[in-house]
Amino acid sequence: MTDSASNSASTSKKNSTPLARFLARLLKQKAAPSGSFYGEPGAGDSRLIAVVTVVCIIAVWTFVTEAGLIKPLFLPSPLDVIARIGDLFQDGFSGATLTQHMAASLGRIFGSFFLACITGIPLGIAIGCNRVVRGIFDPVIEFYRPLPPLAYLPLVIIWMGIDESSKIMLIYLAMLSPIVISTRAGVSSVRIEQIQVAYSMGANSWQVVSQIITRGALPDILTGMRIAIGFGWTTLVAAEMVAAERGIGFMVLNASEFLVTDVVIAGILIIGIIAFGFDMLMRFLEEKFVPWKGKN
């Protein structure tokens, strides 16, 4: 029994193609490397597998479009999309070049993000630390947080007009609540012993807030910032639907009205790449500033 099993294993190895061997190597379970524990959920490196996945998706996409299996109206080939991106930089689409569209969108996103961070983080800390502030802001934030930004977009436009400020306001509001709520969660995750020790070493309340609570809440603050940027992209398209003349969201919507599918896909790819890049940046900041996350 064992004999035949080992026989079949060795023959299958002999007959296997290079592709099968490559896949087997890719997916093989490895022993826990030194420095990590047996049983850690999801241990091991997944980067190579991720790269292979992306390559496969692009390969399949290229194949089905270049072979004419899907019409370009529904899905243009990646080569066409890349060519179109080059065109967009040169000639632009609906009255502005791609650079101008990107500048408009990035200005809105990061302008709002900056405002949301400088107001949301202090507000979250104040809500976490002070019952009066909590009493005032809790009902307001808890009420508007679950509302989809599109629901209050009309009101924001009535109040602020259809120019840039209403778009910034909408994205700002969408980003504010995750930052405030994560910061507040971070405040309550600070261990009471750390606060007590600080008081016992002569800290005053302000020092406890600035040197213990804010630092201890940092992992959650960074998480909140990551979530906020995600919300921001979602809201951006909604904001640019309304009387915008520039912006990637506007470009995509406008292109879809004229069924210029390659511009739609180009826009989606660009948003995806920028968002992914920002997420990488946030992960890098997390490793740099809170290397102790989950280790205490």
Next chain:
Amino acid sequence: MNRLQIHDVSVVYPAAQGGAPVTALSDVNLTINQGDLVVALGASGCGKTTLLNLIAGFISPSEGYLTLGDSTIEGYPRVTVGLDIGDEVTGPGADRGVVFQKHALLPWLNVVENTEFGLKLQGVDKEKRRARAADFLKLVGLEDFHTHKTYQLSGGMQQRVGIARALTNDPQMLLLDEPLGALDALTRESLQELLLDVWNETNKMMFFITHSVDEALLLATRLIVMSPRPGRITHEFELDFNRRFLECRDARKVKADPEFIAMKEKVLEIIHGDEGATAHD
């Protein structure tokens, strides 16, 4: 002259969901004078840590009051004590340093930054506080670990940083909640000696919690034995084994002394008697 006084203090924790209120401490009276090394011994749940939290000012008594010098110690959040004693009310402060059972180091600071943190809060300049921190890190055997991250250290080393941090801050009174419980036997003995030396040289008040009878007898000038449900002080002994130890520097010799063994038997009998009584409840 500093003196900590605890007058008829009771602490009742409010009822948890579906439970009855818990009396953690009942009618505790205790005076700690300058130079006293008071060790609290007792089974878990007898209110030792509650007593320490009261002295540190982390909680308020439900009844009775505590004074340190002329001020009343009260915790936050403030509970009305219903008594108006003393010139001022004080919460936790730099005059009472705390070492917790499990270290409460700040993971965003390295070892030496953690150790000097108290002095930094008080605005001592960097060179001075570094030097002081280095002295105490050396005393606890961590002179080679200044720039290590705290989460890279073993549990015992983290605890030693916690002790060095409390000593660096030079409080009038040290409150230690089972500080040596997680350490190996060798380190434990050397830190017992270190704490006794500090106590001997500085004449600080110390309040030390342990559940090791040997440790309690070796360190204490006054030993209080506590008993659970409700937590209260049942026995109090004046001891001088620590003086003998400081003279001969030989823990095994002190512990082999017939007097030490007799005392240990006595204390064990009290503690086991408690357990027996609990079992019959």
